[in-house]
Amino acid sequence: MKIGIDIDNVISNMDDTLLKEYLKHDKELRGTGIINHNPYNVRCGMFDCSKEEEETFYKENIERMAKNFRPLNGAKRIIDKLKSEGNDIYIISGRDNGEYSEPREMTVEWLKKYEINYDELILTNAYDKHAKTIECKRNKIDIMIEDNIATCQDLKENGIKVLLMNTRYNQENKDLERALSWDDIYSKISKSY
C-alpha cells in the first residue's frame, strides 16, 4: 500500500510545543494565562492577546519552534514497521505555505534527525485544503493519515481513504474514522491490507 502521512500533529508534537511556547510568551508579556480553555486551537483566542499580536508572534517564531518539535510516541516505530511490511511511505506536509524560509531543507533535516524513514516527501500549501487531495490522487495514495478536519473531508469526498489523527483540537468531528495513537493507526491500517 501507499500510505500518506502528514507531519505536524501526526508525526510531530506541534500542538504541545506551541502550547508550551505560547504559555511562556504569555508569562513574559502579561501573565494572564489561558483565558479560553476550549478554543479551536492554541492560536485562536486561548490567550489574552489581539489577533495581530498573535500573528506576529507566530510568524516570527514558527520556524524556530518547528525545529524543536519532537516526534509523537510510536511514530518512528510504527512507520518502520509499516515500511518493513512492504508499504511505501509518502510524507505529505502542508509546510510549503510561506511560513518557512526553506521548508524542504528544514523538513528533510528534521526527519533525518529523528530517523524517520520514508520513500517520498511532498510539500503542499496548508492553506489550500484541496492541495493534499491533488497530491494523493497524483501519487495513488491508498490511505492518508491527517489531523486537519477540512483536509480529511476533502480527501474523503474525493474518494481517498483517511484516518483522522486524534488531537485536542479536532474533537468536534464525529464522522471521520479517528486514530487515537500510532499503535491505533497500525491496527486500523493492518485491517485494510
Ligand SMILES: [Mg+2]
Ligand atoms: Mg497536521
